[in-house]
Amino acid sequence: MIERARFIFRGQMACESFTEFAQHRARRLDLDIEMEACDAMSATLAVKGQVDLVDAFEMACSLGPYDCIILDIERSDI
Amino acid sequence: MKLEAGWVPVALSASIEPGTSAGAVVEGSEIVVWRDNSGNAHVWEDRCPHRGMRLSFGFVRGDHIACLYHGWQYDIAGQCRYIPAHPSLEVPQTIKVPTYSAKERYGIIWATTAGEVSLPDIEVATGVTPVRSLYVERGADDVFAALTKAGTGDLIGNVGLLQAGDDRLLLAVQVVSPEKTAVHVLILGSPAVNAGAKQKHYAQWAEGLRFDLEQMAEVA
Numbered sequence: 476m477i478e479r480a481r482f483i484f485r486g487q488m489a490c491e492s493f494t495e496f497a498q499h500r501a502r503r504l505d506l507d508i509e510m511e512a513c514d515a516m517s518a519t520l521a522v523k524g525q526v527d528l529v530d531a532f533e534m535a536c537s538l539g540p541y542d543c544i545i546l547d548i549e550r551s552d553i
Numbered sequence: 554m555k556l557e558a559g560w561v562p563v564a565l566s567a568s569i570e571p572g573t574s575a576g577a578v579v580e581g582s583e584i585v586v587w588r589d590n591s592g593n594a595h596v597w598e599d600r601c602p603h604r605g606m607r608l609s610f611g612f613v614r615g616d617h618i619a620c621l622y623h624g625w626q627y628d629i630a631g632q633c634r635y636i637p638a639h640p641s642l643e644v645p646q647t648i649k650v651p652t653y654s655a656k657e658r659y660g661i662i663w664a665t666t667a668g669e670v671s672l673p674d675i676e677v678a679t680g681v682t683p684v685r686s687l688y689v690e691r692g693a694d695d696v697f698a699a700l701t702k703a704g705t706g707d708l709i710g711n712v713g714l715l716q717a718g719d720d721r722l723l724l725a726v727q728v729v730s731p732e733k734t735a736v737h738v739l740i741l742g743s744p745a746v747n748a749g750a751k752q753k754h755y756a757q758w759a760e761g762l763r764f765d766l767e768q769m770a771e772v773a
Contacts, residue, residue, distance in 0.1 A: 502647060503602065503647050503648065504645065504647065504648075505645030505646070505647045505648075524645075525642060525643065525645075527639040527642045528642070528645065
């Protein structure tokens with residue numbers, strides 16, 4: 476089943492690092508990804524792909540790259 | 554020799570039985586050498602794409618190898634085919650283990666990432682008898698020097714031939730790291746003739762060679 480979801484990752488963000496990290500995980504999980512916004516406190520992005528892999532993407536990004544701290548994740552259907 | 558430079562001996566064929574796997578290192582690159590139940594040998598990067606676990610700790614089932622950690626199963630092309638936690642998932646093509654070309658010749662499993670390169674041409678009309686793989690805490694230059702001193706001639710890349718009385722030994726050298734080297738030792742000739750006492754004799758000879766090399770390191 477294909478799912479489209481929007482995520483807002485909140486915490487301490489290093490945008491360049493987080494974007495690269497998220498795009499790498501999305502490629503590995505065969506997800507389409509669109510970065511929508513990023514600042515020092517949050518990153519918003521949309522992904523599309525198999526629902527299990529969207530779940531895996533959320534889990535992978537919850538760890539974040541070493542220079543980001545993810546404190547909260549908001550997920551919504553698109 | 555690095556994997557991208559040509560064929561590297563990574564294990565004795567006899568050491569990797571069907572349905573088993575083993576880890577090896579070539580100039581710092583960690584690899585898994587495994588043999589499927591059909592008898593074909595495979596050499597891959599020793600890392601599950603999921604959590605980085607060594608696939609050499611995994612288990613072989615038929616023509617798949619599964620990671621010990623979460624059981625992700627990979628086919629002989631390195632493609633992930635099954636994730637136990639998501640049994641109905643159509644696994645994407647992007648979840649794949651980097652693989653190397655592998656060949657078996659002269660009783661040795663060879664691996665490379667280079668394109669069209671040929672293996673050393675060695676006359677083994679009557680077969681080979683595996684002796685053992687020897688891991689030496691010395692760099693390759695010292696090992697090659699010791700092999701040459703022992704009478705090894707005909708060094709072809711990372712392979713040498715040593716005449717020992719009536720016997721000929723094939724010695725294939727694998728650089729593990731700047732300080733560690735593996736030597737795969739075989740007797741040229743049929744196991745029907747050489748298995749048993751000769752294998753033991755040359756295994757002891759190889760261990761003596763290692764002892765001398767490592768003693769040299771301690772003295773230095």
